[in-house]
Amino acid sequence: MSLLLGKTLEELKQVVTELGLPKYTADQLAVWLYKTNISSFDEMTNLSRGNRDLLSQHYEFGAKPYLKVQESGDGTKKYLYPALGNKFIETAYMPDLKRNTLCVSTQVGCKMGCLFCMTAKQGFQGNLDSGEIINQLRSLPEREKVTNVVYMGMGEPFDNTAEVMRSSEVLTAEYGFNLSVRKVTVSTIGIIPGIRTFLENSKCNLAVSLHSPFDEERRQLMPIQHVYPVKDVIATLIQYDINRYRKVSFEYIMFKGINDTPRHVKELARLLNKVRCRINLLRFHPVPNVPLEGSDNITIMAFQKALNDKGIITTVRQSRGLDIDAACGMLSTKTLVNKDLL
Numbered sequence: 001m002s003l004l005l006g007k008t009l010e011e012l013k014q015v016v017t018e019l020g021l022p023k024y025t026a027d028q029l030a031v032w033l034y035k036t037n038i039s040s041f042d043e044m045t046n047l048s049r050g051n052r053d054l055l056s057q058h059y060e061f062g063a064k065p066y067l068k069v070q071e072s073g074d075g076t077k078k079y080l081y082p083a084l085g086n087k088f089i090e091t092a093y094m095p096d097l098k099r100n101t102l103c104v105s106t107q108v109g110c111k112m113g114c115l116f117c118m119t120a121k122q123g124f125q126g127n128l129d130s131g132e133i134i135n136q137l138r139s140l141p142e143r144e145k146v147t148n149v150v151y152m153g154m155g156e157p158f159d160n161t162a163e164v165m166r167s168s169e170v171l172t173a174e175y176g177f178n179l180s181v182r183k184v185t186v187s188t189i190g191i192i193p194g195i196r197t198f199l200e201n202s203k204c205n206l207a208v209s210l211h212s213p214f215d216e217e218r219r220q221l222m223p224i225q226h227v228y229p230v231k232d233v234i235a236t237l238i239q240y241d242i243n244r245y246r247k248v249s250f251e252y253i254m255f256k257g258i259n260d261t262p263r264h265v266k267e268l269a270r271l272l273n274k275v276r277c278r279i280n281l282l283r284f285h286p287v288p289n290v291p292l293e294g295s296d297n298i299t300i301m302a303f304q305k306a307l308n309d310k311g312i313i314t315t316v317r318q319s320r321g322l323d324i325d326a327a328c329g330m331l332s333t334k335t336l337v338n339k340d341l342l
Helices: 009-018 025-034 047-060 118-122 130-138 159-173 193-202 214-220 230-238 261-271 295-310
Strands: 067-070 077-083 087-095 099-103 107-109 124-127 147-150 184-188 206-207 248-254 278-283 313-316
Touching: 077 130, 087 107, 087 130, 107 118, 107 230, 124 313, 130 159, 147 159, 159 184, 159 193, 159 206, 184 193, 193 206, 193 230, 214 230, 230 261, 278 295, 295 313
Parallel strands: 099 147, 147 184, 184 206, 206 248, 248 278, 278 313
Antiparallel strands: 067 077, 077 087, 087 099, 107 124
């Protein structure tokens, strides 16, 4: 039975038409789904009992409570949600002074195989639908405090483009959660068809995982380089009007002795000189049995200064939730079994 949660207003209009309900019911459903905290059809008090029963016969409401939460010493919280019937996803909530960011997942596991990512070690177990993506915000205890949403959790968003596009519409539409498009960012390792679909149909921000400007190095870190070389990703971005109202950023994890040298600074500046963008430098968080080591703080700061001196706005992203495995690249539900949830 498909979820009602996560459907766009146009899809809700199709639902009510197919069920023979009045047209205005679609707007009522959108309010109940995205503007309230109810969790069942029975609570939709402005719908008749018969119409509520009809909806429940054909659809599942879709709001599901979290199963477990862990809190970091820095205030980050990692929530465990059910997904795909008998599987799980992790979602990270990161409160700060100026913003409260929710990092959502789009897949259970991931098939991209990036060397440095814990989610990749889990393997791919399935795509979330729009409702399961939206539920990570809808059922969050801190829902009303969230100012920013980033699609940077488990999975590759553009390996699940259709559901990511549907869910991002619900997040930003007036009928939905009404977040500013400037407060929603979708991250990708560089899947070009998904990038094109996104840039042509959404005004949300884009983040691209880069990690090396050199083909062979990037190929060793990220197998996707075999299919979509970074030079082709950059060429794609140049074709679109990236203006000051839309942010494009490049995520760059710093690996000691691999991608943190002056030669990398020079090549990054050459590669990105036609793209209005910024670079976010990230510290590497160790993954078991992965022969990589993070760059030291002095090297990271020198790398940042060198890029800024080249005219590329570069920041160092703060690591959050390290003590609960909620930081970048650490989300995974590989080891979970039912007894862990009791």
